[in-house]
Amino acid sequence: MNQDEDQARQAGLPSCYRHPGVHTGISCARCERPICPECMISASVGFQCPECVRSGSGTGHAPTANQPRTLAGGVLAAGDPQLFTKILIGINVALFLVQETVGDRFTDAFFLLGRAGIPGFDGVQGVAEGQWYRLLTSMFLHGGIAHIAFNMLSLWWLGGPLEAALGRARYLALYFVSGLAGGALTYLLAASNEPSLGASGAIFGLFGAMAVLMRRMKYDMRPVIGLLVVNLIITFAWSGIAWQAHVGGLVSGVLVGIGMVHAPAERRGLAQWGTCALVLAVSAVIVVIRTAQLT
Template sequence: MDVSTPEAAAAHFAQRPDAELLYLARHASRYPPAVGAAAVAELQRRGLVPEAPLAPPPTPEAPAEPDETWAQVLLPVLRGLFWPTRQCWAVPVLIDLNLLVWLAMTWSGVSATAPTGHELARWGSNVTGLTWPGQPWRLVTSLFVHGGVAHLLLNMASLWLLGVLLEARTGGARLLAAYLASGVAASAATLWYHSGGINSTGASGAIFGLYGLLLMLLLSKKIVLDKWDRRGMLGLVLYLVLSNLVSGLTGNIDNIAHLGGLLMGLLVAVPIQLSMQRS
């Protein structure tokens, strides 16, 4: 058997029967490497065994994406917070109005952190003896007046987190209607309850109305979530509502306004759900 060169090996095995070639290929470890290789090559030429597939070309590695900077992450969030878009316009408009009122108050000389009751009343707070019956517009304007920057930022953070979630599902017009209706109800409730006199400000009553709306949408399954996500969100909303009401028992917080807004939010959820079904 002459296998000294590839040509000689090929010529030799070209004359051998299939059975012998198959035997040599199966027991190639018993023979010199050239014998097994030549037997396999001849079997492949005869089409009795498949040829070894070509190795696929190496896949070029995708260039590593550069890490996002804090500015690339923060700027879209700030744009969504203050700049209205077609998908989310009501929440940024409400936040901008609240900020503009606070900036105007501060620019006019009102304390940025602790305005006086007289200054708040001058800018439209909800005041017993003024709001009803002579100046009912205070039921609305008081929603945009805050007793300092801390009060403002706390309410705007709640409005943004809650409002963006709701507006994506209800639409801006429905959210705005629920917000204003709940805010007016909260202002009216606090006037009714504090018959001895009150000077109230802030958006928290309207925000509690959004809590009520969200609760009704979750309970009626208008927000599409799986069972566990729904339970988790319900638990979170109930915790936030109850924790705010409990904190109102110990601080200078008007829980009557919160309850009035919450009740109105639960009530307006019914027509909002009906309009969502028709759209």
């Protein structure tokens, strides 16, 4: 097995239906079965498998055929299939080191807070005071080594396969939409003076999308369901955990995941990005409603 094949296997990509030992992120534009470079045949739209071409359902060859596509229709990027997952982990770790170096003043300036006075800062702080950036920045801060270690391990385990299956742009959309939705629900339901931070909302969004993807691919769902149940038990059994972020991220991840992997091929882009826009719009409405309550 060469290095590229080993990376594909580790990323959780499905095997070519004609060559079980060859992992691939490309699927037939007609039947959606996974196909490796040896089997894919250029067509007027994407690539097709030999069976679809032989059966007459293919549309023939075209020198201007689209680039290889992932299961969700994203462009299959060259290079490391886990590139953006590694970048996200790197950003989280780098900002955690900044937190450890600078101290509470840095963390207090960027964690999620509804509306409260913070020692060392002038006036009242929080999202209700126009600091909407806290909904985003809080996604990259953590409360300790155990907190960031658990989140980054989950991101590594879930992120690689999802990045490979969805494509980089759709994967990032899933991550940020889920994180923002989790933050919005926390802002709505948590006490206004209760701080919150962590990538957990985005991570639970990945859990939700992974469950949808595994069901779509007809894989054994017991491992991901079991891990999700354990995480939910921890969420509600331990104090000090922002369960609102976990629930908001999970629900949005399921919704975005459904939009990503079940979108009809002829309206794929509209369905996928429309789902993301809808979840973001609901999150924005939640933030506006809560801000009105606090001001």
